[in-house]
Amino acid sequence: MQRIHIIEDDPEISSLLSSYLDARNFQCVVSESAEVAYRRGNVLFDLLIVDLMLPGESGLDFCKKVRATSRIPIIILSAVKGDTERIIGLELGADDYMEKPFNPRELLARINALLRRTGPGERSATTGKLTFDGWLLDLTNEQLHAPGNLLVPLSTREYAVLSILVHASPNPVSRDELAQLLIGHDIEPGDRRIDILVSRLRKKITDVDSRAQFIRTVRNQGYKFCSEIETSSGASRDLKSNL
Structure with a gap:
C-alpha cells in the first residue's frame, strides 16, 4: 500500500x-x-x-x-x-x-x-550524511556506521525508527506517531510492537558501544534522540534541510 x-x-x-x-x-x-x-x-x-x-x-x-x-x-x-x-x-x-x-x-x-x-x-531517496559522537548515519544508502566505519546492520523498520527520531530531534516522538508512520494505524495500549522495535534498535547500537545511549524514553511522550547532530564535515546541520 x-x-x-x-x-x-x-x-x-x-x-x-x-x-x-x-x-x-x-x-x-x-x-x-x-x-x-x-x-x-x-x-x-x-x-x-x-x-x-x-x-x-x-x-x-x-x-x-x-x-x-x-x-x-x-x-x-x-x-x-x-x-x-x-x-x-x-x-x-x-x-x-x-x-x-x-x-x-x-x-x-x-x-x-x-x-x-x-x-x-x-x-x-534521501541524500547526505549526519554524524553524532563519532557515529555516521548515511541517508543516501540508509546505513548506520559506528566509530571506525563499522557497519551496524539494521532492518528496514529499525533504520526508519532511527531516521524518524533523528529528524525529530530534539523533540520526542510518541509511540502512537511511530505506529502511524511504521504500521499505518494506531496501536492498542497493550500493544508492545513499537517498544520492542525500539528496544532492538537500542541493543544493536549498545552492543557496539555501551556508552551510545542515543535513544531515550521520555515519560508520557515517547522516544527522543539525544545527541548533537552534525554534518560529516563537522558543521552544525539544520535537520529541516534534510527531511
Whole structure:
C-alpha cells in the first residue's frame, strides 16, 4: 500500500482528502505544518501533497528544503490563483501543481501518474550524511556506521525508527506517531510492537558501544534522540534541510 503525506492546515480539506485516498487503497498521514512534517521525515512515504499557505514556514520553503535532499514526488495544492506561484513552485522542485478548489478525481489521476513515473527507490531517496559522537548515519544508502566505519546492520523498520527520531530531534516522538508512520494505524495500549522495535534498535547500537545511549524514553511522550547532530564535515546541520 502506497503512503501519502498530506501537509495541510485546513482540517476539513485534509480530512476529506485523506478519507478519499484511504478509500482508494492509499495510506495517508496528515501534518498541519511544515514543522510537524519535518519531524516525520519522508523515509516512509511515496508522495507528498503540500499546501502553500501553511502556518509558520510556507509550503514553498518546505518544498525547496525537501527537494535539496530527496527525489520524492511532490504535488502542491494552493488557493493562490495565477501563474506566478505555480511557476515558482515548479522551479523549487514540485512535480505538479493544482489550484483549490480541485477535483479529487483529477488529483488522484495526477498522483497515479507521478507514482507510475517514479520507482520506489527514487521516491524514498534521501541524500547526505549526519554524524553524532563519532557515529555516521548515511541517508543516501540508509546505513548506520559506528566509530571506525563499522557497519551496524539494521532492518528496514529499525533504520526508519532511527531516521524518524533523528529528524525529530530534539523533540520526542510518541509511540502512537511511530505506529502511524511504521504500521499505518494506531496501536492498542497493550500493544508492545513499537517498544520492542525500539528496544532492538537500542541493543544493536549498545552492543557496539555501551556508552551510545542515543535513544531515550521520555515519560508520557515517547522516544527522543539525544545527541548533537552534525554534518560529516563537522558543521552544525539544520535537520529541516534534510527531511
